[in-house]
Amino acid sequence: MSQEDVLAGLASIVNEVAGIPAESVQMEKSFVDDLDVDSLSMVEVVMLCEERFGVTIPDSEVKNLNTVADAVNYITAHKQ
Amino acid sequence: MSRTVVVTGLGATTPLGGDVASTWAALLAGKSGAVLLTDEVFAELPARIAAPVMVDPSEILEAHQIRKMDRSQQLALIAAREAWADAGSPEVDQERLGVAVATGVGGAVSLMEQYEILRTKGPSRVSPMTVPMLMPNGPAAVLGLEFGAMAGVHTPVSACASGAEAIGYGAEMIRTGRADIVVCGGTEGCIHPLTLAAFGAMRALSTRHDDPASASRPFDVNRDGFVMSEGAGIVVLESEEHAAARGAKVYGIYGGQGLAADAHHIAQPEPEGRGVMLAMNRAFADSDLTPSDIVHINAHATSTPAGDVAEAKAIRKVFGAHADHASVTAVKGATGHLLGGAGSLAAIATILALHDRVAPPIANLTDIDPEVDIDVIVKEPRKLPAGDIAGMSNSFGFGGHDVVLTFKSN
Numbered sequence: 001m002s003q004e005d006v007l008a009g010l011a012s013i014v015n016e017v018a019g020i021p022a023e024s025v026q027m028e029k030s031f032v033d034d035l036d037v038d039s040l041s042m043v044e045v046v047m048l049c050e051e052r053f054g055v056t057i058p059d060s061e062v063k064n065l066n067t068v069a070d071a072v073n074y075i076t077a078h079k080q
Numbered sequence: 081m082s083r084t085v086v087v088t089g090l091g092a093t094t095p096l097g098g099d100v101a102s103t104w105a106a107l108l109a110g111k112s113g114a115v116l117l118t119d120e121v122f123a124e125l126p127a128r129i130a131a132p133v134m135v136d137p138s139e140i141l142e143a144h145q146i147r148k149m150d151r152s153q154q155l156a157l158i159a160a161r162e163a164w165a166d167a168g169s170p171e172v173d174q175e176r177l178g179v180a181v182a183t184g185v186g187g188a189v190s191l192m193e194q195y196e197i198l199r200t201k202g203p204s205r206v207s208p209m210t211v212p213m214l215m216p217n218g219p220a221a222v223l224g225l226e227f228g229a230m231a232g233v234h235t236p237v238s239a240c241a242s243g244a245e246a247i248g249y250g251a252e253m254i255r256t257g258r259a260d261i262v263v264c265g266g267t268e269g270c271i272h273p274l275t276l277a278a279f280g281a282m283r284a285l286s287t288r289h290d291d292p293a294s295a296s297r298p299f300d301v302n303r304d305g306f307v308m309s310e311g312a313g314i315v316v317l318e319s320e321e322h323a324a325a326r327g328a329k330v331y332g333i334y335g336g337q338g339l340a341a342d343a344h345h346i347a348q349p350e351p352e353g354r355g356v357m358l359a360m361n362r363a364f365a366d367s368d369l370t371p372s373d374i375v376h377i378n379a380h381a382t383s384t385p386a387g388d389v390a391e392a393k394a395i396r397k398v399f400g401a402h403a404d405h406a407s408v409t410a411v412k413g414a415t416g417h418l419l420g421g422a423g424s425l426a427a428i429a430t431i432l433a434l435h436d437r438v439a440p441p442i443a444n445l446t447d448i449d450p451e452v453d454i455d456v457i458v459k460e461p462r463k464l465p466a467g468d469i470a471g472m473s474n475s476f477g478f479g480g481h482d483v484v485l486t487f488k489s490n
Contacts, residue, residue, distance in 0.1 A: 019144035043208035044147075050204075 085334035089167025089316030091159040098135030127285035131309030131416030150187035151269030156219040159312035178231035178259035180250035182242035184420030186216035231259035239477030244423025248337035265424030267312035297444035298381035298410035309416030313425035335486030338363030342480030353394025359482035381410035413443030423475035
C-alpha cells in the first residue's frame with residue numbers, strides 16, 4: 001500500500017468521523033488546528049485506522065500525530 | 081420576580097411527520113403512526129407494535145453527526161432547529177439563553193450497541209462518544225452547544241412526564257429572571273427489542289397485532305396498552321418583554337405548572353388520582369386560573385386500562401360540572417407514546433389548539449369506556465371558543481410523577 005493509498009484511506013476516515021471533506025485532508029494539515037478534529041474524534045480516527053490498515057497505534061504515539069503527514073508516515077511504516 | 085412567559089417557537093419530529101405542520105395536520109385528521117415491527121429481531125416479543133418517526137434522522141443529519149449522537153439527541157436537534165428557526169432565530173445574549181430538555185431513558189440504545197462492541201470486539205473498539213451518547217443530559221447538552229446557551233442547561237428526568245417537567249423548568253428560568261429565552265422540551269429514541277421486551281414484561285404494551293394502526297386507543301373500552309414510539313417536541317419559551325422588543329410572533333402564553341407525586345406504586349397509577357388532582361390544583365394556583373377558565377385538556381391517557389380511567393376520574397373530580405365544557409383529547413392515539421418526548425409534544429398540541437381554536441380528535445376512539453365521564457373528542461376536530469381561553473396538558477410518569485402545564489391564548 002502506497003503513501004497515497006494511506007492518505008486516501010485516512011481522508012475517508014476523517015470525513016466519516018468529523019465530516020471534513022476528504023479533499024481537505026492533505027499532508028501538511030494539522031488535525032486540531034486545520035481540520036477541527038478534537039481529541040475524542042481523534043480517538044475514533046485512530047480506532048478506524050487500526051481496523052482499516054491493520055496497525056496498532058498506542059496512545060503514547062497518538063500525541064505525536066499532529067499532522068496528517070505524521071499519521072500517514074506512522075501507518076506506512078508500521079502496517080503489516 | 082415573576083415575569084410573563086410566552087411561546088415563540090415550535091418544533092417536532094414525530095411518527096406523524098418530520099415537523100410541526102405535518103404532525104399537527106395528521107393529528108387533526110386522526111391519523112395513526114403505529115405499525116407492526118416485522119424485523120426478525122422483534123419476532124419473539126410479546127408486543128411488537130411501535131410508532132417510528134416518519135422522517136428518519138439519517139435523511140436530515142450528516143453521517144458524522146449521526147455517529148456522534150444517540151438517536152434521542154438526533155431527534156432533539158432536528159426538532160430544536162425547527163423551533164429555533166420558527167422563533168425567528170432570535171438574537172439573544174448567550175448568558176441569557178438556557179436549555180431544559182429531557183428524555184425518559186436517555187441513550188439506552190447506544191449503551192446496548194457499545195456493549196455489543198465491547199463483547200464482540202473488545203474495549204479498544206468502544207466509541208469515545210459512548211458516554212456523551214448515553215448520558216441522559218446528552219440531548220440538552222447537544223442543544224446547549226448548538227445554540228451557545230450559557231444561562232444553564234438542564235435535564236429534569238421523570239420518565240414519561242420528563243418533557244413536560246422540562247418545559248416547566250424552562251419557564252421558571254424565565255419567570256425568575258435567570259434567562260430571557262429557553263429552548264425546552266423532550267425527546268426519545270429507544271425503539272429496541274430490549275425496551276419493547278421490558279415494557280412488554282410489565283404488560284404495559286398493546287398486543288393488537290392484527291390491527292396495529294388502531295392499537296393505541298385512549299379512553300376506548302377496548303384499549304389494551306400503549307404503543308411505544310419515538311420523536312421529539314421542542315418549544316422556545318421567551319420572556320414577554322424580550323419577545324415584544326424584537327417583534328416576535330407569539331403562539332400563546334405559558335400559564336403555569338403543577339407538580340406532585342403519587343406516593344403509591346413504582347409503575348401503577350394511584351386509582352383515586354390523588355397525585356394527579358393535586359398537580360392539577362397546583363397548576364391552577366400557579367397559573368391564576370380556575371377550572372371554569374379551561375376549555376381544553378390534553379390528557380396523558382396512554383391507552384392503558386388503569387391509567388386512562390384514573391385520569392378521567394381525576395379530571396371529573398377536579399373540574400366538577402366545568403368538565404362538561406372542557407373538551408379532552410389524547411394525542412397518543414395518533415402518535416403512540418413518545419415517553420420522554422410525550423409531555424412536550426402534548427404541550428405543543430395544546431398550544432396549537434388554543435392558537436388555532438381547534439382541538440384534534442382522539443385517534444382510534446370508537447367506543448368510549450363507560451367509566452370515562454368527561455367530554456372526549458371523537459372522530460372530528462372540535463372548535464374552541466373565541467376570546468381569552470386556556471388549556472391544560474397532563475403528563476404522568478412511572479415512579480408516580482404528576483406534571484400538569486397550562487397555557488393561555490394571547
